[in-house]
Amino acid sequence: xxxxxxxxxxxxxxxxxxxxxxxxxxxxxxxxxxxxxxxxxxxxxxxxxxxxxxxxxxxxxxxxxxxxxxxxxxxxxxxxxxxxxxxxxxxxxxxxxxxxxxxxxxxxxxxxxxxxxxxxxxxxxxxxxxxxxxxxxxxxxxxxxxxxxxxxxxxxxxxxxxxxxxxxxxxxxxxxxxxxxxxxxxxxxxxxxxxxxxxxxxxxxxxxxxxxxxxxxxxxxxxxxxxxxxxxxxxxxxxxxxxxxxx
Amino acid sequence: xxxxxxxxxxxxxxxxxxxxxxxxxxxxxxxxxxxxxxxxxxxxxxxxxxxxxxxxxxxxxxxxxxxxxxxxxxxxxxxxxxxxxxxxxxxxxxxxxxxxxxxxxxxxxxxxxxxxxxxxxxxxxxxxxxxxxxxxxxxxxxxxxxxxxxxxxxxxxxxxxxxxxxxxxxxxxxxxxxxxxxxxxxxxxxxxxxxxxxxxxxxxxxxxxxxxxxxxxxxxxxxxxxxxxxxxxxxxxxxxxxxxxxx
Numbered sequence: 001x002x003x004x005x006x007x008x009x010x011x012x013x014x015x016x017x018x019x020x021x022x023x024x025x026x027x028x029x030x031x032x033x034x035x036x037x038x039x040x041x042x043x044x045x046x047x048x049x050x051x052x053x054x055x056x057x058x059x060x061x062x063x064x065x066x067x068x069x070x071x072x073x074x075x076x077x078x079x080x081x082x083x084x085x086x087x088x089x090x091x092x093x094x095x096x097x098x099x100x101x102x103x104x105x106x107x108x109x110x111x112x113x114x115x116x117x118x119x120x121x122x123x124x125x126x127x128x129x130x131x132x133x134x135x136x137x138x139x140x141x142x143x144x145x146x147x148x149x150x151x152x153x154x155x156x157x158x159x160x161x162x163x164x165x166x167x168x169x170x171x172x173x174x175x176x177x178x179x180x181x182x183x184x185x186x187x188x189x190x191x192x193x194x195x196x197x198x199x200x201x202x203x204x205x206x207x208x209x210x211x212x213x214x215x216x217x218x219x220x221x222x223x224x225x226x227x228x229x230x231x232x233x234x235x236x237x238x239x240x241x242x243x244x245x246x247x
Numbered sequence: 248x249x250x251x252x253x254x255x256x257x258x259x260x261x262x263x264x265x266x267x268x269x270x271x272x273x274x275x276x277x278x279x280x281x282x283x284x285x286x287x288x289x290x291x292x293x294x295x296x297x298x299x300x301x302x303x304x305x306x307x308x309x310x311x312x313x314x315x316x317x318x319x320x321x322x323x324x325x326x327x328x329x330x331x332x333x334x335x336x337x338x339x340x341x342x343x344x345x346x347x348x349x350x351x352x353x354x355x356x357x358x359x360x361x362x363x364x365x366x367x368x369x370x371x372x373x374x375x376x377x378x379x380x381x382x383x384x385x386x387x388x389x390x391x392x393x394x395x396x397x398x399x400x401x402x403x404x405x406x407x408x409x410x411x412x413x414x415x416x417x418x419x420x421x422x423x424x425x426x427x428x429x430x431x432x433x434x435x436x437x438x439x440x441x442x443x444x445x446x447x448x449x450x451x452x453x454x455x456x457x458x459x460x461x462x463x464x465x466x467x468x469x470x471x472x473x474x475x476x477x478x479x480x481x482x483x484x485x486x487x488x489x490x491x492x493x494x
Contacts, residue, residue: 050298070326078325079317082396082404086348090402094380096349101333103343103389133341136387140380142350149329155337157329 004138004177005034008166012186014041014080023184024084028091033138033177035169036095036145038084039162044075064119064159072159073099076147085145095143100124100150101157103133106165108150108158122150122158124165129172163223167230180237183227189241190220198242204228207245251385251424252281255413259433261288261327270431271331275340280385280424282416283342283392285331286409291322311366311406319406320346323394332392342390347371347397348404350380353412355397355405369397369405371412376419410470414477427484430474436488437467445489451475454492 007027013019027036048055048071056063064072081097088095100106100122106129108122128150137144146169148162163183170181189198193215202210207224210216216224224240231238231245238245254274260266274283295302295318303310311319328344335342347353347369353376355369375397384391393416395409410430417428436445440462449457454471457463463471471487478485478492485492 073329074321074325076325077329078321078323082320082324082346082348082398085346086398086402086404089348089351089398090400094350096343096345098343099329099332101329101336101344103341104336133387140383151329151333151336153337155333157333 001178002176003032003180004173005030005032005180005182006037006166006170006173007034007182007184008037008039008163009184010039010162011041013184014038014084015043016186019186020084020087024087024091028088028093034143035134035138035173036084036088036143037148037162037166037169038076038080038145039148040072040076040080043079044072047071047075058116058118061116061118063117064121066120069120069157069159073149073157077149081145081147088143088145093143094141095145096137097145097147099147099157100128100160101155103130104151104153105130105134105144106146106150106160106169107153108160110152110156110158120156120158122152122160124150124160124168126168126172129169131172131175134169134173135176163226167226167233167235170230170235171233174234174236178236180239181227181230181235182239183223183241185223185241187241189239189243190216190224200242201244201246202240203246248425249423250279250427251420252277252279252427252429253284253413253417253420254281254429254431255284255286255410256431257286257409258288260431261285261331262290263433266433267331267334271334271338275335275338281390282381282385282420283331283335283390284395284409284413284416285323285327285392286395287319287323287327290326291319294318294322305363305365308363308365310364311368313367316367316404316406320396320404324396328392328394335390335392340390341388342392343384344392344394346394346404347375347407348402350377351398351400352377352381352391353393353397353407353416354400355407357399357403357405367403367405369399369407371397371407371415373415373419376416378419378422381416381420382423410473414473414480414482417477417482418480421482425483427486428474428477428482429486430470430488432470432488434488436486436490437463437471447489448491448493449487450493
């Protein structure tokens, strides 16, 4: 089975021109089939601020109301997505920027408003991925670049967690590929606290020990929990930076 | 040779939900290969207003500075494009929203800053169109939905006139298709002033007479001039609404 690499980049990459440049050079250099999934970075928040749209939070989680949906669609699917695509094309990588609406590539369901109404937020499962169309694009030599905007069957755009998008795409594309899922971040990988060197292979058991010893810092916990969850769902290879995870 | 229909819609369609709905129903019903090109509507201006970004004009023409480019990319490639795609997918039309950056489908050149520096504005010619990739997408049953954002070889996004985009795409795609270019607008077509009925066929000569008699109103002049120019460039069929033009 052919290898498909799915890279997820977030704000720490998108908001730093130099980090993004380095990543896009490396990414373009990967010869095999690949997909890029990106989050939004700080720009959506800045735009909301400039437009005096208040950030609404419930239990520490952001609510996507109608105005916020407009902003994230503009920033993620418009500015961020098209700039990443332009930078990849400039490097000779044949890229196509997509939201879940495009070709119904990612059909989601609006999250149940009970117990908490998060607004225009989409939940995505592998059944919602148009794997055939994505595979057709890959066979044309196209690298899909997905922003984390999905869409319901009824044409409602929805804000979606970018880590979730990457994980669900990875699960779904196993139909056609041996999938390698890579969560890119600003560090090289998970680091040994003493030496600062990358841990090449991290088992779930070792991860538990690092957590208990509070060696893995708080910012890394959700990233690693999410990455191990992807591994548990059957994705063949999962990396956090250059650290390979195993169960 | 197979027929390809290229529809161009502007603000009068995009800004009116009911007009857009009717158009998208008709568009989805067209069985042959088709492309949609859309302008931006009033939202970009509203967004610039809300963000207190002044509209800069020289000789009555808008200048696209860096901040304006960001706004038009967000509004055209993000909000407008993804909503149109979502509404088409809901109707069962397999649509994919693209800028010129995506797959280098529309590679433009930044307009010479002399004599007037229009800023981040792109000029597009048929040589800049990736006709092979667009044809590949059409063969997959995909309807490309283009916003009027193009991109240089060096990855610079550029604001481009949507009528020009439609005309240049039409010229370029003649390589593979018998092209029918349709400029959609709020009226049914060019109307007889007495009866209000659509003129089914309008020759350039008749158009000159209507202009001299001031029967064609001023708002229609640039549209019709532009449409006749497309016809003169060799595009097989050009319509303004339901009025077919001929030389």
